[in-house]
Amino acid sequence: MRIVLLGPPGAGKGTQAKLLSEQYGIPMIVAGDILRERAKVDEGIKRYVESGRLVPDEVITGIIEKRLEEDDTREGFILDGFPRSLEQARALQEYLESRGQKLDHVVFIDIPEELLVKRLSSRRICENCGAIYNLITNPPAEDERCDICGGRLYQREDDKEEVVRKRLEVYKKETEPLVSFYEELSVLRKIPGNGAVEEVYARIVDVIESHGN
Numbered sequence: 001m002r003i004v005l006l007g008p009p010g011a012g013k014g015t016q017a018k019l020l021s022e023q024y025g026i027p028m029i030v031a032g033d034i035l036r037e038r039a040k041v042d043e044g045i046k047r048y049v050e051s052g053r054l055v056p057d058e059v060i061t062g063i064i065e066k067r068l069e070e071d072d073t074r075e076g077f078i079l080d081g082f083p084r085s086l087e088q089a090r091a092l093q094e095y096l097e098s099r100g101q102k103l104d105h106v107v108f109i110d111i112p113e114e115l116l117v118k119r120l121s122s123r124r125i126c127e128n129c130g131a132i133y134n135l136i137t138n139p140p141a142e143d144e145r146c147d148i149c150g151g152r153l154y155q156r157e158d159d160k161e162e163v164v165r166k167r168l169e170v171y172k173k174e175t176e177p178l179v180s181f182y183e184e185l186s187v188l189r190k191i192p193g194n195g196a197v198e199e200v201y202a203r204i205v206d207v208i209e210s211h212g213n
């Protein structure tokens with residue numbers, strides 16, 4: 001099954017990608033995580049990511065296509081954070097078509113903007129295993145430590161309020177048009193992203209299973 005998770009920054013894409021990857025036994029490919037890893041050794045990428053601007057289409061498209069060549073994607077994948085512009089969406093369509101494949105579901109997690117800034121400014125991530133926490137809605141048992149592996153929790157550079165505002169602006173301009181793009185291809189599944197993590201997850205599974213997988 002080939003799934004794309006679409007939604008504004010902080011909609012819960014990463015949180016849900018992890019659950020879906022476990023449920024369906026297919027890898028999650030997280031564009032932001034790949035780019036943050038690269039940013040450690042590439043100043044150019046670092047500047048884009050930390051300022052909330054999109055890395056150039058050809059850079060990220062090349063990275064994702066290479067990742068999709070790997071063996072573990074044979075049964076499918078969950079793409080989180082890619083595509084993020086019309087150009088990326090078209091490139092992905094062409095790439096999949098050239099392999100005789102197509103997307104099964106583009107899950108659009110829809111959520112009011114005022115919730116996003118609050119969620120992102122209280123997000124913390126484990127530097128060791130990548131587990132995602134929220135100081136308000138899903139706090140760790142011990143301050144600043146991961147419940148799963150004991151790793152230190154950190155705040156992403158781009159989760160500072162002014163960068164979050166920039167990311168939202170970029171989302172509206174570059175990424176929101178993908179909703180109609182995928183609607184026209186009849187693969188868009190829109191679900192409300194408010195409510196507890198488990199509720200949102202149940203909505204996604206429901207919409208995927210009701211459309212057949």
Ligand code: AP5
Nearest residue numbers: 009010011012013014015031032049055081123134196197
């Ligand atoms: P990226 O890492 O993809 O950031 P994003 O899309 O802005 O998404 P986030 O990771 O911030 O949010 P999320 O939806 O995954 O939410 P999460 O589950 O963590 O991209 C970062 C940067 O990389 C971009 O700005 C750009 O520079 C670059 N980049 C990435 N992809 C690119 C591309 N394709 N092209 C070009 N550049 C690219 O949840 C957020 C918080 O809410 C957490 O604290 C979580 O615990 C909490 N939460 C989640 N669900 C719920 C719930 N139901 N109730 C309460 N709290 C919840």
